[in-house]
Amino acid sequence: MKTILLIEDNPQNRYLVEFLLKQRGYNVLHAETGLQGLELAAIARPDLILLDIQLPGMDGYAVAHALKSDPQLNAIPIVAVTSYAMVGDREKCLAAGAEGYIEKPIDPESFGDEVERFFPTTPGDVAP
Numbered sequence: 001m002k003t004i005l006l007i008e009d010n011p012q013n014r015y016l017v018e019f020l021l022k023q024r025g026y027n028v029l030h031a032e033t034g035l036q037g038l039e040l041a042a043i044a045r046p047d048l049i050l051l052d053i054q055l056p057g058m059d060g061y062a063v064a065h066a067l068k069s070d071p072q073l074n075a076i077p078i079v080a081v082t083s084y085a086m087v088g089d090r091e092k093c094l095a096a097g098a099e100g101y102i103e104k105p106i107d108p109e110s111f112g113d114e115v116e117r118f119f120p121t122t123p124g125d126v127a128p
């Protein structure tokens with residue numbers, strides 16, 4: 001089973017993302033702050049990280065930068081999930097180290113497929 005770490009401060013978004021991803025057979029871990037997310041990433045070594053950009057304290061850009069600066073964690077794909085609609089934000093996410101970008105509000109119809117594009121293999125694989 002693949003593990004996804006969700007770093008998101010909004011409880012409704014956490015609930016929705018967890019629901020959508022568990023439906024697809026993923027193990028979902030949560031962090032409410034960037035710092036918590038970094039700690040959990042180091043402990044759990046998730047297969048993918050979904051990263052909110054608007055976080056209290058350390059923002060998503062700083063979290064992405066920290067993850068990509070850590071040789072133990074920099075291979076984990078990061079997908080930014082953010083409601084920022086300003087021009088240049090996608091580029092800013094990618095420049096900070098994110099592999100991809102999903103816009104809020106989350107569309108329950110397409111979210112799972114969008115996330116899965118960033119995995120090298122299909123979900124439901126049994127871990128060795």
Ligand code: MN
Binds near residue numbers: 008009010052053055
């Ligand atoms: Mn947020």
